[in-house]
Amino acid sequence: MRITDDVIAIIFLAPISGFDQVLAEDRSVNRLEDSVLLWKEVCSNKMLAKVDLVLFLNKCDILESKLKSGVRLAKYVRSFGERPNDPDVAQKYFRSKFSAIHREHSPIPRKFYGFCTSVTDTTTTGGIIAAVKDMVLREHLRASKLL
Numbered sequence: 240m241r242i243t244d245d246v247i248a249i250i251f252l253a254p255i256s257g258f259d260q261v262l263a264e265d266r267s268v269n270r271l272e273d274s275v276l277l278w279k280e281v282c283s284n285k286m287l288a289k290v291d292l293v294l295f296l297n298k299c300d301i302l303e304s305k306l307k308s309g310v311r312l313a314k315y316v317r318s319f320g321e322r323p324n325d326p327d328v329a330q331k332y333f334r335s336k337f338s339a340i341h342r343e344h345s346p347i348p349r350k351f352y353g354f355c356t357s358v359t360d361t362t363t364t365g366g367i368i369a370a371v372k373d374m375v376l377r378e379h380l381r382a383s384k385l386l
């Protein structure tokens with residue numbers, strides 16, 4: 240992988256609705272576990288150490304319908320435990336799980352921007368991307384003392 244100095248942030252999409260699904264290309268791998276492993280790899284990658292990571296916990300709309308239709312998250316994600324099978328609780332849980340991995344595996348401390356998204360809702364997603372762009376640029380300008 241080649242990263243130029245021009246790259247200041249990467250948006251990582253983790254489709255959290257896939258907790259009860261397997262990969263099409265390898266049916267022995269759970270989709271959520273695959274995303275978690277990839278997130279760990281990206282966080283610990285030394286070449287990306289100075290790049291801000293923006294996490295989109297995506298397909299939240301599908302997560303919501305699944306949980307509301309009675310699919311029990313704890314059946315697939317044991318560590319979810321006795322928490323209520325509620326979309327907001329689940330999103331908070333995933334956010335904190337991915338954030339903890341980021342803290343633990345990043346070679347040097349850096350900012351974490353985590354959002355629950357349904358990217359098919361292009362209006363809301365456009366707003367989130369604009370806000371993220373603003374935050375990341377401000378942070379970099381501040382760090383280089385231009386702001």
Ligand SMILES: Nc1nc2c(ncn2[C@@H]2O[C@H](COP(=O)(O)OP(=O)(O)OP(=O)(O)O)[C@@H](O)[C@H]2O)c(=O)[nH]1
Pocket residue numbers: 254263297298299300301356357358359360
């Ligand atoms: N409802 C909903 N659909 C989405 C969302 N994000 C992507 N999709 C749809 O999911 C389908 C698969 O897209 P992706 O998940 O991006 O593609 P992929 O990574 O190859 O995923 P799979 O096809 O599920 O293996 C497409 O029809 C997308 O439009 C979302 O947040 N909400």
